Amino acid sequence: MSVSVQTENFDVAALYEALKVDAPRIGAIVTFTGLVREFNDDASVESLYLEHYPGMTERVLESLIEEAAKRWPIINAFIVHRVGELKPSDQIVFVGVNSAHRDAAFAAAEFLMDILKTKAPFWKKELGPEGSKWLDAKTSDDERATRWH
Amino acid sequence: MSTVKILYFARLRDELDCAEEIFDLPHDSCSVSELKQALADRGDAWRKVFNDGQLLAAVNQAMANADTRISANDEVGFFPPVTGG
Numbered sequence: 001m002s003v004s005v006q007t008e009n010f011d012v013a014a015l016y017e018a019l020k021v022d023a024p025r026i027g028a029i030v031t032f033t034g035l036v037r038e039f040n041d042d043a044s045v046e047s048l049y050l051e052h053y054p055g056m057t058e059r060v061l062e063s064l065i066e067e068a069a070k071r072w073p074i075i076n077a078f079i080v081h082r083v084g085e086l087k088p089s090d091q092i093v094f095v096g097v098n099s100a101h102r103d104a105a106f107a108a109a110e111f112l113m114d115i116l117k118t119k120a121p122f123w124k125k126e127l128g129p130e131g132s133k134w135l136d137a138k139t140s141d142d143e144r145a146t147r148w149h
Numbered sequence: 150m151s152t153v154k155i156l157y158f159a160r161l162r163d164e165l166d167c168a169e170e171i172f173d174l175p176h177d178s179c180s181v182s183e184l185k186q187a188l189a190d191r192g193d194a195w196r197k198v199f200n201d202g203q204l205l206a207a208v209n210q211a212m213a214n215a216d217t218r219i220s221a222n223d224e225v226g227f228f229p230p231v232t233g234g
Contacts (some may be wrong), residue, residue, distance in 0.1 A: 036232060050233065051159055053226055056210035080231060095233050113234060121207075121226075122233025123159035134160040137203075137230035 001069070001077050003061035005052055007084040010094055015078055019098045026075060028102035030109040034093040036086045044128040050083045050092070053121040057081075060120045068097070068111055072104035079112060081122065111148050118145040151177050151221035155188075158228035164198055178220035181206050181213050203230050 004010075012033055013127045019029045041047035080094040095112045099105040124135045151174040162168050175187060185206070189199035198204065206213045207226040219225055 050196055052233070053156070053207070053210070053228065056207055056226065059210055085164050117234035118231065120233050121158070121228060121231055123229065124232045125159070134163070134229070135232045141234075 001062075001065045002080075003058055003065065003079045005054075005057055005061075005083055008083060009082070009091060010080045012091070013074050013096065014098050015080065015094060019076060019078065019096050022075060022098075025100060026098045027100045029096065029098045029106040030102070030105040031094065031096040032109050032113055033091055034113075036090045036092050038088045039126070044130055045126045046087075046129070047127045049085045049125040049127055049132070050082075050086060051123045052083050053123070057121045061116070064115050064119070065114055067115075068075050068108040071111070072099065072108045074099045074104055074108045077108065077112065079116065081116075081120070083122070085127070114141075114145045114148060117141045151222045153184075153219055153221070153225055156224065156226045159231055160228065160229050161198055161204075164194055174176040174219065174221070178218050180215065181208065181217045181219060181225075184219055184225065185215075198227075201229075204228075205230065 012031065016029065016031060020026065036048055061079045065079065068074060068077060075098050075148045077097045082092050086092055095109050097108045118141055126133045126135065152171050153174060154169060155172050156169045157165055157167055185199045189196045205228050208217050208219055209224055
């Protein structure tokens with residue numbers, strides 16, 4: 001189980017291989033990679049800037065994995081989240097979970113992403129030639145997270 | 150003297166033009182809501198930030214509520230709703 005908050009990009013293939021190491025017991029690996037979407041309706045946005053709360057963010061991510069491990073029989077889980085300036089198509093977040101069977105791995109990965117989006121201290125700012133703007137939290141993310149209460 | 154470290158993140162840091170400060174507590178300890186009131190009394194920009202019902206607080210890097218106690222050498226973080234992932 002490990003978490004990383006980092007400015008540098010991450011290698012999904014290497015993370016996948018790391019989730020495979022205890023192979024005989026593992027019957028399923030589920031990975032999710034989140035990318036920075038095109039800034040659809042606003043051409044004046046050139047990039048995103050991501051900020052976190054050093055120390056607390058890592059603790060929250062670790063606690064999410066602990067919670068997932070209580071709910072499902074997962075064997076290992078990784079969360080990687082990038083901070084700093086990111087452009088469209090850049091990888092921003094990775095969640096990977098392995099377990100003996102797919103149902104636990106699917107559920108735990110989805111739980112980790114849903115709760116990360118509403119509980120982990122990260123904030124996004126849009127950057128453009130005319131300045132910058134902090135994004136507001138989405139109620140759709142809150143609604144999605146309530147499924148796991 | 151009971152001092153605490155206060156950190157401000159994201160939109161709050163920009164609106165208050167302050168990333169962190171050392172703050173003298175009015176008493177040996179106080180609640181999060183009492184600290185918010187003391188900060189709100191600093192002026193208009195502070196009042197606007199600390200009267201926002203969506204403002205979140207953490208004490209020693211754990212989520213806090215209005216009644217959470219704060220005492221000497223604690224670290225208090227204030228921030229808006231999160232938007233990561």
